[in-house]
Amino acid sequence: MSYKPLDSKVNIPELEHEVQKFWDETNAYWKRVEIQENENRPHWSFIDGPITANNPMGVHHAWGRTYKDLFARYRFMKGYEVRNQNGFDCQGLWVEVEVEKELGFKSKLDIEDYGLAEFVKMCKQRVLKYSAIQTQQSIRLGMWTDWNNPDELRKLSEALEKPLEETTYIGSKGPVTGTAEYLVGQLGMTQMGGSYYTFSDENNYMIWKVLKSCHERGWIYIGADAMPWCPRCSTGISQHEIVTEGYQEVTHTSVYVLFRLKDREGSLLIWTTTPWTLTSNVAAAVHPELTYVKVKYRNEVMYLSKGALKSAIPDQKHVEILGELKGAEMDGWKYTGPYDELPRVKELRVPEVHRVIMWEDVGEEEGTGIVHIAPGAGKEDLGLGRKYGLPAPAPLDDFGVIIDGFGWLTGLHVYDSAEPIFEDLRKKEILYRTQKVTHRYPTCWRCGSELVFRHVAEWFINMGEKLDKDLEDITEEEKDQNLRYQIMDSASNVNWIPSFGLKRELDWLKNMDDWMISKKRYYGLALPIWKCECSWFDVIGSKEELKERAVEGWEKFEGHSPHRPYIDAVKIKCPKCGKTVSRIPDVGNPWLDAGIVGYSTIQYRQNREYWEKWFPANFITESFPGQFRNWFYAMLAESTILERRTPYWTCLGHGQVLAEDGREMHKSWGNAIWFDDAAETMGADIIRWIDSLAKPENNLLFGYGRANEVRRLFFMTLLNVYNFFYQYATLDNWTPDQQPLKLDPLDRWILGKLDVTIEKVTENLDNYLTSPTCTEIDRFVDILSKWYVRRSRRRFWKTEADDEKKAAYSTLYKCLKTVIYMMAPITPYLSEALYQRMIRPVEAGAPESVHHCSWPELDPSIRDLELMEEMDMALNLSSAGRAARSQANIKLRQPLAEVVVVAPSDKTARIGNI
Numbered sequence: 008m009s010y011k012p013l014d015s016k017v018n019i020p021e022l023e024h025e026v027q028k029f030w031d032e033t034n035a036y037w038k039r040v041e042i043q044e045n046e047n048r049p050h051w052s053f054i055d056g057p058i059t060a061n062n063p064m065g066v067h068h069a070w071g072r073t074y075k076d077l078f079a080r081y082r083f084m085k086g087y088e089v090r091n092q093n094g095f096d097c098q099g100l101w102v103e104v105e106v107e108k109e110l111g112f113k114s115k116l117d118i119e120d121y122g123l124a125e126f127v128k129m130c131k132q133r134v135l136k137y138s139a140i141q142t143q144q145s146i147r148l149g150m151w152t153d154w155n156n157p158d159e160l161r162k163l164s165e166a167l168e169k170p171l172e173e174t175t176y177i178g179s180k181g182p183v184t185g186t187a188e189y190l191v192g193q194l195g196m197t198q199m200g201g202s203y204y205t206f207s208d209e210n211n212y213m214i215w216k217v218l219k220s221c222h223e224r225g226w227i228y229i230g231a232d233a234m235p236w237c238p239r240c241s242t243g244i245s246q247h248e249i250v251t252e253g254y255q256e257v258t259h260t261s262v263y264v265l266f267r268l269k270d271r272e273g274s275l276l277i278w279t280t281t282p283w284t285l286t287s288n289v290a291a292a293v294h295p296e297l298t299y300v301k302v303k304y305r306n307e308v309m310y311l312s313k314g315a316l317k318s319a320i321p322d323q324k325h326v327e328i329l330g331e332l333k334g335a336e337m338d339g340w341k342y343t344g345p346y347d348e349l350p351r352v353k354e355l356r357v358p359e360v361h362r363v364i365m366w367e368d369v370g371e372e373e374g375t376g377i378v379h380i381a382p383g384a385g386k387e388d389l390g391l392g393r394k395y396g397l398p399a400p401a402p403l404d405d406f407g408v409i410i411d412g413f414g415w416l417t418g419l420h421v422y423d424s425a426e427p428i429f430e431d432l433r434k435k436e437i438l439y440r441t442q443k444v445t446h447r448y449p450t451c452w453r454c455g456s457e458l459v460f461r462h463v464a465e466w467f468i469n470m471g472e473k474l475d476k477d478l479e480d481i482t483e484e485e486k487d488q489n490l491r492y493q494i495m496d497s498a499s500n501v502n503w504i505p506s507f508g509l510k511r512e513l514d515w516l517k518n519m520d521d522w523m524i525s526k527k528r529y530y531g532l533a534l535p536i537w538k539c540e541c542s543w544f545d546v547i548g549s550k551e552e553l554k555e556r557a558v559e560g561w562e563k564f565e566g567h568s569p570h571r572p573y574i575d576a577v578k579i580k581c582p583k584c585g586k587t588v589s590r591i592p593d594v595g596n597p598w599l600d601a602g603i604v605g606y607s608t609i610q611y612r613q614n615r616e617y618w619e620k621w622f623p624a625n626f627i628t629e630s631f632p633g634q635f636r637n638w639f640y641a642m643l644a645e646s647t648i649l650e651r652r653t654p655y656w657t658c659l660g661h662g663q664v665l666a667e668d669g670r671e672m673h674k675s676w677g678n679a680i681w682f683d684d685a686a687e688t689m690g691a692d693i694i695r696w697i698d699s700l701a702k703p704e705n706n707l708l709f710g711y712g713r714a715n716e717v718r719r720l721f722f723m724t725l726l727n728v729y730n731f732f733y734q735y736a737t738l739d740n741w742t743p744d745q746q747p748l749k750l751d752p753l754d755r756w757i758l759g760k761l762d763v764t765i766e767k768v769t770e771n772l773d774n775y776l777t778s779p780t781c782t783e784i785d786r787f788v789d790i791l792s793k794w795y796v797r798r799s800r801r802r803f804w805k806t807e808a809d810d811e812k813k814a815a816y817s818t819l820y821k822c823l824k825t826v827i828y829m830m831a832p833i834t835p836y837l838s839e840a841l842y843q844r845m846i847r848p849v850e851a852g853a854p855e856s857v858h859h860c861s862w863p864e865l866d867p868s869i870r871d872l873e874l875m876e877e878m879d880m881a882l883n884l885s886s887a888g889r890a891a892r893s894q895a896n897i898k899l900r901q902p903l904a905e906v907v908v909v910a911p912s913d914k915t916a917r918i919g920n921i
């Protein structure tokens with residue numbers, strides 16, 4: 008048995024493949040599982056925020072995934088039984104959009120023509136395909152968990168071509184046989200093993216249970232609301248989705264329009280960026296306290312706010328001010344609307360209603376200080392309309408096409424409507440002018456289309472009233488009735504990293520509107536709501552309950568996953584009017600899917616004991632932009648609904664990965680790096696080190712420059728130290744059983760430093776802080792190389808194998824070994840490679856893999872505080888000296904006549920010793 012070299016210029020990706028082969032051949036992961044199962048260990052659980060299995064994973068995913076793997080490895084080494092199942096997010100609009108693209112579909116009508124069963128099947132197949140790719144990539148990143156065999160996933164995807172034929176899947180616990188559709192629905196469950204999939208039967212039925220539980224408390228309702236709507240995807244977009252990633256800079260042509268006043272001279276001047284909403288204008292709102300002016304401009308007399316005058320009418324030379332008045336004085340003025348001739352507008356008696364109303368939210372920063380109000384085409388507008396009892400003509404259908412009853416406009420698409428409307432307003436002589444405006448405008452997070460506001464009926468979970476007081480002042484009775492404050496309690500129990508997480512989560516909860524849970528789409532959670540024409544509805548809580556209540560269609564559904572179209576065949580009976588009732592066609596918001604995994608993946612419905620063992624998760628982590636409103640929120644909400652319990656104890660949020668130029672990575676900007684390229688060029692361990700070293704509260708700049716720096720400054724330094732050890736220890740035949748009788752002060756110093764490093768690293772990792780962990784390890788390797796090895800060379804070089812030499816070897820060996828262990832969770836490949844070259848050959852009985860080893864123990868008795876302090880002082884003096892030389896431009900080797908050290912009096916005596 009002897010040490011093996013590891014060249015500091017080693018090709019890191021090649022080395023990693025060699026290590027991966029070793030892990031595969033020795034079944035290393037499963038041996039780790041065996042170790043933890045055979046011992047009586049405390050538990051540590053992690054719940055994975057599912058990655059969307061829709062595309063190959065990006066280099067930005069590696070950041071969170073490094074944390075996910077790192078802390079699981081660390082906890083195992085610390086003696087815990089670890090559960091860290093990976094998860095895939097599988098349902099929702101984003102899969103549909105990609106499959107639509109594959110099939111060349113233009114709108115959702117194409118899906119219905121194609122056939123729902125076939126379409127849903129293709130969505131599932133796409134998920135299986137990309138989850139196989141992401142599985143391979145995750146393995147490449149060095150992640151250890153119970154992975155599905157990617158080839159088995161691909162086979163299952165093919166088998167799904169014939170969903171009801173029997174097939175066999177080889178899972179981590181052996182073969183499982185059933186119909187292809189059944190097996191797909193069982194992925195991640197105990198008998199199948201592997202990652203969890205949010206399209207699984209269990210995940211879907213578990214959400215049914217949540218929704219039933221809401222319904223039993225009267226929290227489920229259907230609401231008509233003005234809703235941001237994507238005309239292309241033909242679905243409402245929830246508030247969560249817009250706030251998260253919904254806004255883009257867009258240029259529109261805005262328009263200034265005259266509303267002719269009826270009982271007096273002149274017009275109201277209004278301004279809008281959405282001309283199509285003029286078709287449904289009902290009122291004009293002014294601020295009661297603002298000052299308005301009556302002006303004559305060329306031949307027109309108009310009213311607008313004083314503050315908006317200059318921007319609204321740039322040609323000030325021709326403006327003549329005729330008078331001033333407060334907004335309140337305009338209350339109730341009647342005017343003629345721009346589209347009073349349209350049949351639908353007439354039908355709703357809008358022309359008789361047009362008037363000026365008061366609204367405190369009117370401003371004059373943009374526009375004219377007079378806001379055109381269309382309750383059928385805007386959210387605030389609808390609120391005002393309700394307050395003043397105004398009608399609400401709503402011009403758009405599901406696809407953004409103007410509906411019947413709008414005269415020449417009927418059939419026009421909202422996106423194509425601006426120019427014809429300008430032309431029409433010009434003809435009517437009420438268009439004052441148009442102006443290009445660039446503003447942040449809500450767009451669809453999936454397809455990028457500009458959103459419009461529509462009146463739609465959607466399903467909501469009632470969050471409870473927003474009470475006008477602080478969380479501390481809400482009484483228990485108020486909380487019992489109010490989901491919002493119950494979730495805030497759950498959120499308050501979480502250890503948020505960074506700590507601003509709590510405030511962000513609470514802000515969201517305090518201000519969020521009711522949770523919209525429906526989508527008018529095809530592939531996703533089948534909302535378990537059966538609604539009768541007579542307006543009675545019920546929420547079904549399980550497959551068993553549905554079977555019991557089914558009066559029709561059960562045989563068509565049986566054997567299928569709870570997805571459209573088969574689930575829609577099942578009917579129940581209305582207890583009120585006796586009619587046969589169908590399920591509402593809507594599917595669920597995908598955050599419901601991801602938010603339930605703290606229950607569905609740990610057998611909440613089957614095995615409460617098992618669930619209690621692993622719930623709540625000790626740790627979750629995701630990139631935080633968005634998640635306070637999405638996954639972090641959905642987990643808290645669903646757990647609070649079911650158990651009124653906090654679903655995770657520590658939530659680590661991290662920023663975004665940007666390119667080295669500080670911009671977002673974009674294919675078209677040439678600064679994007681693909682995960683596979685990064686892994687095969689720089690190596691997975693380098694990616695993991697960069698990600699671990701980063702501060703989670705900031706964004707991370709990622710690129711090849713950074714990777715080279717890490718390799719040069721850290722990895723090569725470590726490998727150089729190892730190779731120094733390797734050469735001399737091999738030459739001298741030194742092995743760890745040759746222990747010294749006595750250590751040198753230099754040995755005791757570095758071992759003391761090592762012990763302090765272990766303590767700090769342990770404390771940091773216990774607190775989920777990786778950045779200071781890496782800094783500590785880096786600093787230790789640096790002094791080991793620059794101070795210990797350099798100052799000890801004489802001892803390694805001398806010919807006689809005396810105690811002094813043994814002391815140097817055993818000290819360096821212990822330092823390197825401990826560093827290898829401490830790095831194992833962060834850089835699993837390099838640690839393994841070094842472990843197999845340095846430790847395993849010479850230590851009988853060493854575990855087969857470094858990842859089966861225990862975390863290094865502290866030995867404070869080694870710390871000689873006085874010695875350490877003096878050495879640290881020497882180190883500081885030396886670097887201060889070096890800095891002074893460089894400042895004075897004096898070479899390092901040039902002897903100095905005199906060195907003057909200025910230090911506090913208590914230190915000067917000791918400096919003399921040094």
Ligand SMILES: [Zn+2]
Binds near residue numbers: 241451456
């Ligand atoms: Zn869209």
Ligand SMILES: [Zn+2]
Binds near residue numbers: 539585
């Ligand atoms: Zn009924």
